[in-house]
Amino acid sequence: MGCETKSFTMNRRMLLQGAAAAAGGLLLAGGERAAAQGAASKIVAWETGYLGFFFFVVLQEALKRKVEGLGLEFVGKDANGDANAQVNDWNSLLLQRPRYLISDALDSELLIPLSKKAKSLGVPLGMVDTVLTGGEVAASVTFDNKQSGVMAAEKTAELLTKKHGSPKGSVLNNYGSLTAVALRDRKDGFEDTLKSKYPDIEIISRPQNNQHEQALAVVSATLRERPDLDAIHMPTDIFVVDARKALETQKRLFPVGHEKHIILTSIDASPNALEWVKAGEIDADIAQDPIAYVEIVVDLLEEYTLKGKPVPTGPYENKKYFWEKGTIADSPSGPLLTIPPYFLTKENADDPRHWANVVTQVWKMQQNAG
Amino acid sequence: MASKKFLLDNVVWILIVVFSILAGFLNPFFLSEGNLQNVLVQATTLGVLVLAVSFTLLIGEIDLSVVGNLVFSSMVGAYAMQQFGVHWTLAVLITIAAGVLVGLLNGYFVAYLRMNSLIATLAMGLFLQGAVLGATQARTMVVTDEGYSYIGSATIGNWPVMPIALFVAYLLAHIVLAYSAWGRNLYATGGNRRAANAAGINVKRARLGAFIASGFLAGLAGFLYTSYLGGVSVTVGSTTLLYAVAAPVIGGVSLFGGRGRVIGMLGGTLLITVIQTGLQLINVSAYYIQMIGGAMILLAIAVDAFRIRSEERGIV
Amino acid sequence: MVIADGTIVPDSLVPDSADAVLTVDNVFKRFGPLAVLDDVSLTVTKGAIHGLLGKNGAGKSTLSNIIAGLLRHDGGTVLLNGEDVSALPLTARKKRGLHLLSQHSEIFEDLSIGENLLLPDLPRRLGLTTWPALHRLAGSLLESHGMPVDPRRRAGDLGASDRRRLAIIKAVAAEASLIILDEPTAGLAAAERLHLLEWVESLTERGTSFIYISHHNDEVRQLCSEYTVLRDGKVTAGGKAAELSADAMARVITGADVTEFHRIREDHPAAIELSGLVFAGGGPVDLTIGRGEIVGLVGLLGEGPQELMRAMGGLLPIEAGAVVIDGRQARLGSPGQSLGSGVAYLTHDRIGEGLVGSMSVTENLNLGNWPRSLGWLVSGAGMNRRMREARGAMDIVMGGGSQEIGELSGGNQQKVLLGRLLERKPRLLLLDEPTVGVDVAAKEQIHRLIDDATRKGVSVLLLAQDPEEMQRLVDRVVIFSKGRIARTLRAPR
Known part of the structure; x- marks a missing residue:
């Protein structure tokens, strides 16, 4: 690990709860056996739903670095977008009886039976990003995707008010594939907020199916159709390049503050977005931290599950990350930490804790190849 | 009778008009000049891929590696610019040369080693896409060179330049396929390989040539794609490949070889693009877009099957 | 009856309609502006074999397709056992006992003989095929129809004539009242042909009727009790077959007197030398062919003559030896090389190896x-010029050069193939069954074209099953046995 490792702090109540749980015999016998067996293995298994986009590459890289930093061995598989392949991967990884299995689900339902199988085999599970809607998961870490959409909507409304005097105008939401829960939540958060709170803002809702050529085509067509378009929202930074390309081709790319500037908001806060925010080319970007996902899930599994303790619920605090505070709640699949979204702004852009800065400055990884 | 045959032969164009009017009814912008530009720009990469697949369909084979080849060849071209700083014109040639090389391999496998083209090119496509994934680690290779990306983003008097590439490619393909000796040899080979061989045509070379042409066009599509998007990433959709195979069939190219006109290939490309852009612009819920798109293509193929059946009924 | 020039008045025709299994009444059919059947009428008597004669393109296939229900006619009626079936499709007519067996009788090669016979109504129990019952049933059917073979054998292993028998038994077993046989003896050796004909005749004793389409006039005269001749879509003759002489029959078919063609035989200076030629399937072969000479090759299938031709045509590998043409050694590694060396092979398989069906004439x-x-x-101009020349020189009957080749009759297709080879200005023509599936008139023309070519110095190797064709054309015969030349016979002057 490039970053110094810092054990996270917990308040007293959480500790007490944990102790009480242990004392109360809430620990299942199976869990103890699992811990005993799993601890023998040095292999940490990882199954990612899709490696095709940079975000997931970072997710995998973060886990790999974390695991190797702990002196463990990393084994990874990629389902390449195929939920069925992911099930197969899980099965073959579980056969190796890893220390624990961490995964990003393509389908939140399909893997539930397997989570029970993992439990019976004594392999603890950690889920990140897209978590399960049920089953037996020792620790899950996710991001409040819906809230990020809400924040982007509020920001857009605020900027439109600044421009027109009142919250009105038109905004293109070029949403992504709706089979991904995260993207669906972002779309709902964004569009529902505008619809319910700002009836004078017109939403042009058009899909890009997670494809660059479609994103470029849709933004281009919409720009031609609507010379008066005020704002564009992209559900992930991955496709902001296409929106920028469309604006550039039609000579409508102007910096923030320019009178002809088209408001541009997005979610992820990737290294590219960090540069755009710094340069004043994008109005707001909401951060989703892939590095925190996997680091925290590993910490929780090592700290609690492998020691035969359940992950305690309650507030969670960790100064290592920019957002610092979150909450671990009980979910149908087990304890779930939801990381709160936050704005990446020109002012906070240099904070080394942003995942974009970790990737570029500590890992020396480039988002754009070459 | 003759007019009925004319109508059926050009059914793809009729469908384009019908779908356009339908989409225009739901969103008037669809019938504007701006959207015509949009349709033509979107049709360019697909159209060149459709030509690539068609060259192999004409000899009764298929090239399913075209999308993998597109990604691979454009990565090679982008790499040459980024790592060795080659001039963009040379990079274009390198991109296309990489495509030709892949086509040469495919052709050798199919024509000389007699491998099944369906499986061989499918595997080649998987290999190439996997190779790009490995080489780029899923990162986008951004191409900033103005020369290289000129054709994909430049406009002349408000009109994008990109569709010119589409029309030039189709015009050349038409000349080559309809009028060149090599083109006629391809049709003969696809129509009846044994007869073509007995007539003194070097069938193996013709078959190799069809795959080289396919690779060349996939490389060209790679250049156009990268120029258009300003970069190359491994995430070109698998639907692109399906469209590239469906479009020629919609345009009347036989899957068994020997039959198919270039104008039909163009019609198939435009029809699919019109359906795609139409669905983007009318605000259909994304949950249904795939379904509607699939149904439209099914309808087009059904009309084509009807055309073939009524043609056959006349002659015994 | 409609009477045209050179027809025979069929006074004995028009049987009682109660006796008729099929009555075709004033049937009319056009393809575009062209009338392919013009008021055609005919009657098939119960238990009769009715010969349907005519040149290629005369309308025989169109008529049989209309009778069977594959094609819809534009006017007139078709009565089957007194019922008007004009509007019914093929399957409905089949249920009423009308079966069409085409030239390429469709059998499933990889299924057993018994399955082929009983499909699609295999004996079943609980939805599963009961094999013993199937074989018993099929065995007794085969036995009672004079074809005692094991029903468990693979159908693909049957010989050509047994395949046709199988298809016919299948139709008869389905209680056919009328079976249309399209060229059933094509590609059969003389002895097999005779056996098959006798067998078909025996089936009529059960009351089954046949329409028999054939190019072999002698067969029709032997076998058929009645006949109809079509020429250019019109009926030109009909009646009892026994009343017709061979010459008269040929005349009504072609519409003109067939002038007997005689080849003048003379000496031929040596031009082509095959020495020690070893090829896949035979050799070594040593043979000298004279300039303008036609050498007939005789030998059973697999004994070498066809393999020799295909090897020289570049379609089979040559392992050793040389072919010297006018003192120069020929390169024969591929069809392209052979053609380049002046050696042109005319295939026996016109559809499979000769023509490209998706292309124009x-x-x-x-x-x-x-x-x-x-x-x-x-x-394009060059192609059209050649087309015009070939059409004139070879009398190719067609609509236009842009027509698809499949629309031409067999004889005209064969002329196109021959024309393609002659355009290459060959020194040696290898003719493998040059008149297979070709009508009398076209056969005559093709023989003349071959003779003409030899007058211009082209040498010919000829392989033909038809002994008459051999007799007419060849100057010399070489007999093959086990891949080598066993004997040479010179034709009498």
């Missing part, structure tokens, strides 16, 4: 030998 004529312009483009 003109393109088939120029296939692989495109007239060029600018070096790489095909000259």
